[in-house]
Amino acid sequence: MKKQQGFTLIELMIVVAVIGVLSAIAIPQYQKYVAKAEVASVLSTMTGIKTNLEAFIVENGRFPKGEAGEMPVDLGAPEVMPLGKFSLKPGTKDAGTLNLEFGKTNVNALLQGSNLTLAREAKTGTWTCTSADIEKALLPKGCTSTLIAS
Incomplete structure (x- = not known):
């Protein structure tokens, strides 16, 4: 009888294939998770x-x-925001928008160059959270997006 000395080549190839499949699924999901956390941080x-x-x-x-x-x-925004830059756009007398444009560096690739906007309505004083270029799956509840999820 021959004594078994270790793993066969086929067993090692199966293990490598399983790890490859798992990482192909896990890495994109992790990227989405990080992007969601960055959006939540900015909204906060x-x-x-x-x-x-x-x-x-x-x-x-x-x-x-x-x-x-x-x-x-002057209104409480951090002087240095690693994720992007804040801007204000006045509308009518007591309406306008607060916008954050995500930067090109130090930001998840899913968010680079996109915008998150809080808009204030004049009549009701309510605020709405919108984004035209961040997919809906990455936005917190209550925020809307016109971008179709990819």
Whole structure:
């Protein structure tokens, strides 16, 4: 009788194939998970800025114009946001948008160059979360997207 000395080549190839299949499934899912976490982080920061915007509107009777003294940094946005850059766009008297444009570096590839926007309606004072270029599966509940998931 011959004594078995180790694994056969076919057994090793099967193990490598199984690992390859598992990683082909797991890596894209992990990338989506990281992108969702980055979007949630940005939305959390934007919610804090939104509170300061409401206070500004109450005190001044208008939406900030994004000029000196009314920039996102002046209203509580972090000076350095590794994920992107904040901007304000005034609309009518007490309406406008707070936008974050994701950068090209230090950001998940699924989000690079995309935008997340909080818009304030004038009549009701309600805020809506939208994005035209982030797939819906990556956005938190309550945010809408016109991009069809890939």
